[in-house]
Amino acid sequence: MSQFQKNVELVRSEVLAQDVIRLTFNAPEIAAAAMPGQFVMVQIAPGQDPLLRRPFSIHQITKDGALQILFKVVGRGTRLLAQVQEGAHLSLLGPLGRGFILAAPEKACLVGGGMGIAPLLFLAGRLSQPVHDGPRPKVILGARNRAELVPLIAAFENIGIKVLAATDDGSFGHHGLVTDVLQGLNLDSAFTVYSCGPRPMMAAINHLCQQQKISCQVSVETVMACGMGACLGCAVALKAGGYAHVCSDGPVFEAGELLWSL
Amino acid sequence: MEPVIITSDAVDLQVAIGSLALQNPVMTASGTFGYGREFESFVDLSRLGAIVVKGISLEPRCGNPPPRIVETACGMLNAIGLENVGVDRFIREKMPYLSGLGVPVIVNILGDCVEEYARLAERLADIAGVSAIEINISCPNVKKGGVAFGTDPQMAAAVTAAVKKSCRLPIIVKLSPNVTDVTLMAKAVEEAGADGVSLINTLIGMAIDLASRRPRLANIIGGLSGPAIKPVALRMVYQVAQVVTIPIIGIGGIASAEDALEFMLAGASAVQVGTANFVNPRASEDVLDGITAYAREQQLSSIRDLIGGLRLG
Numbered sequence: 001m002s003q004f005q006k007n008v009e010l011v012r013s014e015v016l017a018q019d020v021i022r023l024t025f026n027a028p029e030i031a032a033a034a035m036p037g038q039f040v041m042v043q044i045a046p047g048q049d050p051l052l053r054r055p056f057s058i059h060q061i062t063k064d065g066a067l068q069i070l071f072k073v074v075g076r077g078t079r080l081l082a083q084v085q086e087g088a089h090l091s092l093l094g095p096l097g098r099g100f101i102l103a104a105p106e107k108a109c110l111v112g113g114g115m116g117i118a119p120l121l122f123l124a125g126r127l128s129q130p131v132h133d134g135p136r137p138k139v140i141l142g143a144r145n146r147a148e149l150v151p152l153i154a155a156f157e158n159i160g161i162k163v164l165a166a167t168d169d170g171s172f173g174h175h176g177l178v179t180d181v182l183q184g185l186n187l188d189s190a191f192t193v194y195s196c197g198p199r200p201m202m203a204a205i206n207h208l209c210q211q212q213k214i215s216c217q218v219s220v221e222t223v224m225a226c227g228m229g230a231c232l233g234c235a236v237a238l239k240a241g242g243y244a245h246v247c248s249d250g251p252v253f254e255a256g257e258l259l260w261s262l
Numbered sequence: 263m264e265p266v267i268i269t270s271d272a273v274d275l276q277v278a279i280g281s282l283a284l285q286n287p288v289m290t291a292s293g294t295f296g297y298g299r300e301f302e303s304f305v306d307l308s309r310l311g312a313i314v315v316k317g318i319s320l321e322p323r324c325g326n327p328p329p330r331i332v333e334t335a336c337g338m339l340n341a342i343g344l345e346n347v348g349v350d351r352f353i354r355e356k357m358p359y360l361s362g363l364g365v366p367v368i369v370n371i372l373g374d375c376v377e378e379y380a381r382l383a384e385r386l387a388d389i390a391g392v393s394a395i396e397i398n399i400s401c402p403n404v405k406k407g408g409v410a411f412g413t414d415p416q417m418a419a420a421v422t423a424a425v426k427k428s429c430r431l432p433i434i435v436k437l438s439p440n441v442t443d444v445t446l447m448a449k450a451v452e453e454a455g456a457d458g459v460s461l462i463n464t465l466i467g468m469a470i471d472l473a474s475r476r477p478r479l480a481n482i483i484g485g486l487s488g489p490a491i492k493p494v495a496l497r498m499v500y501q502v503a504q505v506v507t508i509p510i511i512g513i514g515g516i517a518s519a520e521d522a523l524e525f526m527l528a529g530a531s532a533v534q535v536g537t538a539n540f541v542n543p544r545a546s547e548d549v550l551d552g553i554t555a556y557a558r559e560q561q562l563s564s565i566r567d568l569i570g571g572l573r574l575g
Contacts, residue, residue: 003303005543043541048336048489048517051541093543225331225338226540230296232316232342233331242324243345248300 002033003096003228007089011066013082016151019073020115021082028065030094034058036123037099037219037252040069041227043091044077053093054081055224057119057196057251060155067092070118070152096227097251100217102127103192108137109185111178111205113197117141117152119219123194125159133160140164140181142197146172179204189213195255196221206255216255222246273557274564277311277531279509280432280457282366282394284311284532287565288522288550291513291536292317292370292396292436293342294487295546297356298363304543309550311532312366315356317398319372320382322348332469332478337488337515338537339467341481344372344401349385361391368434371425372398375405376417380424387429394432397425399451400440400463400485412438412463415450422454434511437461439491439498448502460511460534461502462495488537489515496528503529503570517545519552529570 012024030040041053054077056069073079084090100119102108105127112120120139127137139161143149149172153163164181165173174181182193182205189212195205196219209216225231229248236246237259244250244257275286289312295301298313307313325345332339347355352369360367369392371382379397386392399412399421411417418435426433435451437444439462448459464485469478477483495514503510509532512525517538525533538545557565 005304050333051336051488051537052333052338053541091542223329223331223333225333225340225537226294226543228296228543229300230294231331231340231540232293232325232345233340235325235328235330235345237327243328 002029003094004029004033005091005093006030008092010084010086010088010090013084013086017148020070020148020151021073021078022059022068022070023081025067025090025092026065027067027092030092031061031065031067034061034067034095034122035099036102036126037119038095038097039227039251040067040092040094041096041224042069042081044080050077050080052225053227054078055227055247057219058095058122059118060121060125070115072115093227097247098249100194100219100252104135105137106135107191109182109187109191109193110137110139111182111193111195111197112140113142113178113201114144116195116197116201116219117143119196120194121155124156124161128159128161136161138164138185140166140178142166142168142178142201144168149173177201177204179208183208187212187214191215192217195219202255203260206260210256217252218255218258219251220246220253220258221251273554273562274566275554275557276564277509277566277569279394279434279511279532282432282457284366286311286550286553287526287532288546288553289314289368289511289532289534290539290546291534292398294536294539297352297360299359301539301543305547307363308365310365310546312368312393313360313363314368314370314396314534315352315360316346317344317370317372318346318349318352318382319344320349320378322346322351327480329478329480332484334467334469334486335490337486337490339469339479339484339486340464341479341484343481349382353385353389357389357391366393367391368394368396370396370398370436372401374401375403376421376424379421380428383425383428383431387431392431394434394457395425395429396434396436396460397421398436398463400436400438410438410440412447413441415446418447419450419454422451422456426455432457434458434460436463437502438463439494440466444498445501445505448506452506452508456508458509458511458531459502459506460513462491462498462514465491465494487515489517491515492521496524499525499530500528500572516549517541519549519556522549522553523556523568526565526568527570527572529572531566531569
């Protein structure tokens, strides 16, 4: 298991929609070792405040060693990160955690909501390889509105995937939840659903998959201090009792192993 | 005058905690370094002075419900709830790797009553690779109404004496800062036979989310660590150094060699790097490199010359 701590250059900082930021780092070692579903810990500022790194799932990697993260500005840490100038260097730690277990693309369905879309692009790209015109996974993406969703969909279309869209306000695609779209697909039990998004969304998807006996992997987000199994701060409750640690046991879990409240 | 040329080999970094000899004063703090192996990609573990592992209890503990941690100004609060694999699994699954590193392993122990601490010490006494015991006395004594061992000099002394009687390993007592006078605690455990004291454990704190009007930790309160607590820790190390003769291990917000060296001047024989490991997994080795460079630059014949070397007046 190769993990690195590297000072890497921020080569591009893009505002995709209001408060939605995509950062591109030149991080060849981490990019080369990364698997879909894994994450990096990003140091926000060089000083002691904010003290802790922030975890971000890996959004995309490219052959030239670029690594992208995608996030929404939700607090002080993400605001500071959004303000970092291109050309600046930040410390990245990764790749960390256990990623998705890959299924055959024709039997994979990716369901992302909001910033939960982030790890699914990397996964979709990996599932689509190596045959250029080969089978592609089904992808369902949801967000609050068109402005937020359209820029995120573009990256999937760039790798030849036709996205099924849903928005809360009906401004693009299905007016409603990604779960409605998923249900409408009537997937057979040979499918694997990959999901990342708000907790209620993943709970609903888990419920649906359990009913239809479809395997479901979810990528879970929590607060973290270390990202590598030392602080034990990122506990998530298990259905069987006790806790798992998102950083080292996850962030990807079999949905059925976790404790959900609908 | 000829310049004195000191090679890296000539820098004497050795320190001792009772009968425990360390190649250098840099340890990792319990609960911030897992069981060591988590950091093998980032740290040459064999270079460390010692590894202090996550606190171990007789039975496994699954810890507190989330959220367990929250960032605060220059620090963090945690309420992990002493989650650990239990002493049997620790010995079976964690010690084989740790004992192969060639570095002293200090096992932090915790319990609900004096007898539990004693049984833990007995269990660890003859395990290959275990070099010392660090007693976490910041736990509630369930047989004494839940008052923390670490806030009552008599209970702290009782637990120290019981552990001392149960094994021949050097015993370090990790002191809680959540007391009126830390020197009373230090003296009490010294008299009870402690070979060293380590301080400070976390300061009890709290954080509130205004938007939801709820505590940010599920446990409501938690332990504050990180650079924010360094001045408090330094003060307590200094005060304890005035009243005990046993070695002191300084802990609290150490993130750089400068931090570590300040603790040594205040009276610490060694230091533990804690929360900094979360931010920079290589922090312990960086501290060691910095101490080595300082010793060379200052042409110290031994790092021990710094211990308690604070200039006053």
